[in-house]
Each structure stands twice: as structure tokens, then as C-alpha cells.
Amino acid sequence: MNCHQANELIHSYLDEDLTEHEQSELKQHLCQCVDCRTHFHGLRQVIVFLQSASHVYAPENFTEKVMAQLPKDTMLQVWKKRLHRHPLLVAASLFILLMAGSSYSLWADDKQFLLTTPGPEHLQINSDKNIVIVPVNQTVAGDIVIRNGDIKVEGTVEGNVVAIDGHIYLASTGHITGEKEEISQAVEWVWYNLKQTVMNLTY
């Protein structure tokens, strides 16, 4: 197992989605790799911190109030499931979300093509067709987030690529060192942000 695979398993660990086999594989890697071990322990500290802090911060009827503000139907069902499976993480994420202000409603209103990248000069941007291309032999150092559009990676991205309501096409010459995530619903976006927030807290 390499560090990238280990990192994915650590993400799954955060979701409590590891099989026994994956757990033992991860354990094996953590014994050998200082970097991943440090990362892993950092995450566990955050979880312990959230556990100890949650009773201090969560106001009365917090969950119900938040649920009432979320969209109905399927999204609500998804949240309910998650809340049931990971009450602490979800409560903490909603708390962080509310603290961050109106990021959810901003997202809901925003249907236009949007691109966040550290190196736009390395990209071919076709905003008419809502498509962004990382050309062959070009390297973008950092994360690329695209909303309501597609991205085609023919070169290298040293970071994560996230497409919200869009697709990521990886050419045979393309390479993404971080994660590659397609997010199709606002609720997934929130969930992704939570993971990022928790991950960032560990550094």
C-alpha cells in the first residue's frame, strides 16, 4: 500500500467504513510510515476533541433546528442516515457550517459556472461550453474546484480536483496526485467540506 491509498483508507476510517481487511492493511502501513501515522493520530485527536467539545457547544434542539433548515426529500433522508450513523461528526459539521455563515444558501443560489484554481494561466478555459482543460505538459500546483462544468485533465494536477455538478475526465496522459471527486448534490458538497475542514484542523 502506498501513502495515497493509505490516505484514502484514513478518510474511510473517518466515515467508519473500513472492512476488517482494510483495517489490518492500514495498520500495517501506519506501522511503517511516520507521515501517515502522524496524519492518522491527528485525525483521531480531532475526533476526541469533537467528542469532548460537542456537549459544550450544541444548543438545545440543535439537530432539529438544523434539519428544519435543510432541503426536504432525498437530501433530508441522506442527512438523517448520516446523523444516525455518525451523530458526532455530522453534528460537528453542521455546527461548523452554521458558524461559517450562509455557505449553504450561497451554494443553492449559485448555478453559474465557477472555477477555483491556483494557476488559471496553465488552463484552457472555455466558459461557453463550461469546460476546463489542463493541457498536456502543463502542471497546476494546487486544488482545482469547478462548479456546473466539466474538467478534462491531460496534464498534471498536484492537488485535488473537485467537480460540483460536473464531470472529471482523466486522459491517459493525465495525472492527479490528490483526490478526484465528483459531487452532484449540495449535501455532498457539505459533506466534502466537512471532511476537508476536519482534515485541515489536523495540520
Ligand SMILES: [Zn+2]
Ligand atoms: Zn504513508
